[in-house]
Amino acid sequence: MPEHAPSRLERRKARTRAALIQAAQALIAEGRTAVPILEITQAADVGMGSFYNHFETKEQLFQAAVEAALDAHGAMLDELTTDLDDPAQVFAQSFRLTGRLHRRHPELSKVLLHYGLELADSETGLAPRARRDIEAAVRAGRFTVRDTELAMLTVAGAALGLGRLLHSRPDRDDASATDQVAEDLLRMLGLTAAEAREVCSRPLPALDGTAA
Amino acid sequence: MPEHAPSRLERRKARTRAALIQAAQALIAEGRTAVPILEITQAADVGMGSFYNHFETKEQLFQAAVEAALDAHGAMLDELTTDLDDPAQVFAQSFRLTGRLHRRHPELSKVLLHYGLELADSETGLAPRARRDIEAAVRAGRFTVRDTELAMLTVAGAALGLGRLLHSRPDRDDASATDQVAEDLLRMLGLTAAEAREVCSRPLPALDGTAA
Numbered sequence: 001m002p003e004h005a006p007s008r009l010e011r012r013k014a015r016t017r018a019a020l021i022q023a024a025q026a027l028i029a030e031g032r033t034a035v036p037i038l039e040i041t042q043a044a045d046v047g048m049g050s051f052y053n054h055f056e057t058k059e060q061l062f063q064a065a066v067e068a069a070l071d072a073h074g075a076m077l078d079e080l081t082t083d084l085d086d087p088a089q090v091f092a093q094s095f096r097l098t099g100r101l102h103r104r105h106p107e108l109s110k111v112l113l114h115y116g117l118e119l120a121d122s123e124t125g126l127a128p129r130a131r132r133d134i135e136a137a138v139r140a141g142r143f144t145v146r147d148t149e150l151a152m153l154t155v156a157g158a159a160l161g162l163g164r165l166l167h168s169r170p171d172r173d174d175a176s177a178t179d180q181v182a183e184d185l186l187r188m189l190g191l192t193a194a195e196a197r198e199v200c201s202r203p204l205p206a207l208d209g210t211a212a
Numbered sequence: 213m214p215e216h217a218p219s220r221l222e223r224r225k226a227r228t229r230a231a232l233i234q235a236a237q238a239l240i241a242e243g244r245t246a247v248p249i250l251e252i253t254q255a256a257d258v259g260m261g262s263f264y265n266h267f268e269t270k271e272q273l274f275q276a277a278v279e280a281a282l283d284a285h286g287a288m289l290d291e292l293t294t295d296l297d298d299p300a301q302v303f304a305q306s307f308r309l310t311g312r313l314h315r316r317h318p319e320l321s322k323v324l325l326h327y328g329l330e331l332a333d334s335e336t337g338l339a340p341r342a343r344r345d346i347e348a349a350v351r352a353g354r355f356t357v358r359d360t361e362l363a364m365l366t367v368a369g370a371a372l373g374l375g376r377l378l379h380s381r382p383d384r385d386d387a388s389a390t391d392q393v394a395e396d397l398l399r400m401l402g403l404t405a406a407e408a409r410e411v412c413s414r415p416l417p418a419l420d421g422t423a424a
Contacts, residue, residue: 116328116329117328117369117373117376120373120376121380146395147389150374150377150389150392150396151396153373153374153376153393154366154369154370154373154396154397157329157366157368157370157371157372157373158365158366158369158370159369160329161329161365161366162362162365164329164365165361165365168333177362180358180359181365181366183358184362184366184400185366185400187399187400187402188396188397188399188400190405193356193402
């Protein structure tokens with residue numbers, strides 16, 4: 001907890017930063033990252049000079065925008081798995097909820113998909129959380145993984161491919177497609193076919209309300 | 213077989229097209245797709261007007277360059293699997309040879325990685341061949357796959373993630389990393405852990421000589 005309530009200046013700076021990040025997320029979702037900084041500050045309804053109080057370059061802002069989106073989603077996933085006993089379910093539930101995000105929050109989803117596999121190397125967001133969950137399940141004897149880094153790249157690739165499919169194929173049901181990919185990945189991670197199917201048919205907590 | 217030997221004009225047109233495609237592959241590998249068409253024709257050592265005899269836009273050339281590279285690699289993979297009896301091995305061998313391509317032919321590899329998951333939807337190249345091999349293994353009772361399209365997106369995502377890793381992590385051995393990912397995918401496709409490991413430790417044909 002901070003020692004003092006934030007000053008009016010601090011609150012204004014935080015609002016400016018949040019407005020810039022929100023504007024950047026909208027532009028990324030539209031694939032319009034080539035716009036001039038002036039257009040970003042206008043969309044954020046902040047002065048041009050404010051931009052440079054927070055970011056040195058446009059690319060720095062876009063990166064912060066992606067990281068903010070991923071961390072918000074990851075924090076929500078963490079919250080929703082605190083009460084689970086089975087580490088395989090922790091991994092599966094987060095994957096299943098993330099798959100359901102693409103159509104419920106298409107803008108955030110497109111931010112993730114725009115950055116693609118680069119996010120798998122990120123120190124923040126979903127990749128470190130997925131790695132942590134896989135390692136916990138291995139320690140608990142639930143997963144059998146010879147090389148976590150390699151398993152992670154398949155998980156990340158599957159997650160991104162699923163997101164693309166759910167946007168390009170509106171006829172596909174997002175819940176059943178996501179659960180099938182999660183089930184496939186659990187088999188890869190060492191569960192039997194029957195275990196994988198059972199874990200992926202467990203009830204999920206509601207996303208609404210806690211989502212960004 | 214054509215009814216007549218190609219004329220000198222036809223041979224020249226084919227050489228021009230091949231030179232443009234080769235120049236485009238080099239530019240994609242360098243991440244320099246924003247160059248003007250004039251620079252492409254200069255790199256290909258052909259006249260500016262020749263470009264428009266073959267392609268309407270630069271994007272059309274780049275797409276043709278990727279498709280040509282993928283089809284050449286895919287044709288080589290097909291050739292190297294004709295004598296195999298086990299359809300699981302057909303899939304695994306092609307995956308294992310493709311993983312070994314990234315460092316042996318870094319330029320071609322970067323062409324593939326530049327286009328990323330878009331290639332998984334392509335009608336040519338590796339994606340339709342991988343789908344064909346998975347379906348053949350399912351028909352033979354060797355793979356158990358509930359939804360081929362979803363399994364394919366995990367395979368494609370893993371293949372791309374592996375390629376990225378092999379460029380970003382020169383310390384990792386490409387053969388063992390590739391074989392481990394192939395083994396992981398075979399478990400996902402329904403093989404037992406022991407079967408997957410055995411199939412991925414079978415000897416591979418040499419890539420050299422037949423590679424593009």
